[in-house]
Amino acid sequence: MTETWANWSGAVTAEPRRIERPTSEEDLQEAVRRAVREGIDVRVVGSGHSFAPIVATRGVIISLDDLQGLVSTDPASNEATLWAGTKLYRATHELWEAGLGLENQGDIDMQSVAGAFSTGTHGTGPAFGNIPSKITGMRLVTAAGDLLDTRDAHPDVLRAARVSLGMLGVVSQVTIACLPRYALHERRWQTTAAEAMERLAANVAANEHYEFFWYPLADMAEHKSLNTTPEVPVDEEPPPLEGPGERTGWSHRIYPSAREQKFNEMEYSLPAEAGPECFALVRDLMRTQFPKWSWPVEYRTVAADDAMLSPAYGRATVTISVHQDARRPHEPYFQAVEAIFNRYAGRPHWGKVHWQTRDGLRAAYPEFEAFSELRRSLDPSGRFLSPYLRDLFD
Ligand SMILES: Cc1cc2nc3c(=O)[nH]c(=O)nc-3n(C[C@H](O)[C@H](O)[C@H](O)COP(=O)(O)OP(=O)(O)OC[C@H]3O[C@@H](n4cnc5c(N)ncnc54)[C@H](O)[C@@H]3O)c2cc1C
Structure with a gap:
């Protein structure tokens, strides 16, 4: 039995074998192991707000909608750890309650935290990096079903994983550098x-x-x-x-x-x-x-x-x-x-429409090959790819 999935704009649709919604990190690991045992592809979905077909698969789509919320904050460094499926509107509200704010945001806040950073989502301002540039750590479920904490891994794993379209594994938790909340x-x-x-x-x-x-x-x-x-505004939605x-x-x-x-x-x-x-x-x-x-x-x-x-x-x-x-x-x-x-x-933009080929991307990204090598070492059988991503990265 297949299910139907569509992105926000409706231009991308898929008929995955199933859509799974794990409710714990252990569930998530088991969902990945199950797919690997069956030999089917695994794609993660955030909020489906990408225009490019980067979620679509005939394998399994994993949604982290049931893994949301603020896990902890570190008042000394203003870092916050969140479940990766947390929608940005929820993340920023819970950060505000904890006295923190994201350094910058884009046009909307409907994306999930992991979906947003995985494609390089950004706001505007010449002094402000994109959302992934603020990610200081993450926990990844690898193709082997293991949990990899980027703090224990080679530093290049974090540099690669910040913008990686779910190709290195499923991010379960993410740590992000924030600012004290501001108006x-x-x-x-x-x-x-x-x-x-x-x-x-x-x-x-x-x-x-x-x-x-x-x-x-x-x-x-x-x-x-x-x-x-x-100015300290009242805690209300401004008109x-x-x-x-x-x-x-x-x-x-x-x-x-x-x-x-x-x-x-x-x-x-x-x-x-x-x-x-x-x-x-x-x-x-x-x-x-x-x-x-x-x-x-x-x-x-x-x-x-x-x-x-x-x-x-x-x-x-x-x-x-x-x-x-x-x-x-x-x-x-x-x-x-x-x-x-x-x-x-x-x-x-990785989440938006384009017609680039692998050669074009290789020319545009000085570390494209380094990324591809790392991807192959973490996922040798390419379980976190889809036909679209295989064409570009395998
Ligand atoms: C109305 C609208 C406004 C937008 N505004 C902006 C903007 O201002 N700035 C900007 O830069 N972009 C913008 N975008 C693009 C959007 O931010 C990106 O496409 C973003 O990636 C979508 O997030 P999502 O949670 O919907 O992720 P999805 O589209 O569901 O997934 C995006 C990618 O992240 C991967 N992924 C998701 N969760 C995980 C996880 N837990 N672990 C590993 N990989 C994961 C997916 O596999 C996929 O490759 C906008 C899009 C829309 C529709």
């Missing part, structure tokens, strides 16, 4: 696209977190800045900003936005210095070849890090992402934009 002041404003480009460097430099969305039909930019404030305006609140209530309409997305990480030129080319492409396109383009910044498969590996980064209504085709437009990104040594 953010948010401001949103609009300008023409031309003005956004003129003031881009100044806006990035003047704010801790800055991004803009470009709306092609109107050729307008909607800007968003977030800066820490010493959402629907357009230009300002608000203040605890960080975990300010970072995430609602995403009501389903879409598909492609995003590339580019060397920071190439960001403005690359965006200008995407804008020209849309205005000349896709003049009716209405979905926005998002522009963000991310600090460099050293995780082997991190899209921000070794370089200050700009990310540019394009979107399309989930009910409509995205391929012609996304592929035309990807051709621009390829000219600038772009690296695809």
Whole structure:
């Protein structure tokens, strides 16, 4: 008997042999051992918010929805250990109750902690690394069904595992470096696209977190800045900003936005210095070849890090992402934009749509082979792969 699984946008579906929901680490180990005995592939699902087919399998899908919550905190280092399946909205709330906050967050908080870091999920701000860059430890269930604590393993295992798409094993618990809880002041404003480009460097430099969305039909930019404030807000959900305006609140209530309409997305990480030129080319492409396109383009910044498969590996980064209504085709437009990104040594977001081959990825990631070797040593029979991942990594 097969079950049906679909990702958030509905574009990726799968018929796994079964979906398992372990309720303890021992259960999880047993679920992995069972699959290995049967010789079927094992993929883990977080919240299914990836657009790329990285969860889909005909083997077993393991969901960690029943392994959630804050395990412990270390007040001396501000580190927190969480069950890997904890949804970000729950994680950040429980961290807040413990006096902590994540250093940065992305556009939404519906992902699981492990799902988010496994693909390199990020927010914006040139001084802030992506979520995986804050991971200081994790416990992994390996293909042998053993528990591997990265503190006891070779340091390269943690560097590899931070962004590893579930290919090194199933993460059961994760330790993440946090900040004492803090408040953010948010401001949103609009300008023409031309003005956004003129003031881009100044806006990035003047704010801790800055991004803009470009709306092609109107050729307008909607800007968003977030800066820490010493103000101590009340413990309430601040009213959402629907357009230009300002608000203040605890960080975990300010970072995430609602995403009501389903879409598909492609995003590339580019060397920071190439960001403005690359965006200008995407804008020209849309205005000349896709003049009716209405979905926005998002522009963000991310600090460099050293995780082997991190899209921000070794370089200050700009990310540019394009979107399309989930009910409509995205391929012609996304592929035309990807051709621009390829000219600038772009690296695809692992959780989003792309058409890279193994050769392209090998060229983009200096430690691609080192990662692949480590993957093979931890999972020689490739149980944590799927046909899609085998093509890229085996
Ligand atoms: C509306 C929307 C907004 C988004 N906004 C942003 C954004 O602002 N910034 C950004 O960078 N990305 C963003 N994304 C992309 C998203 O953050 C990533 O695709 C993320 O990986 C999804 O997390 P998830 O929990 O749904 O994981 P899934 O999509 O379910 O899984 C992602 C990967 O993690 C692996 N995995 C999950 N759990 C485990 C585990 N316990 N152990 C080992 N591997 C595991 C899976 O096998 C898979 O390879 C957005 C996506 C959507 C749909």
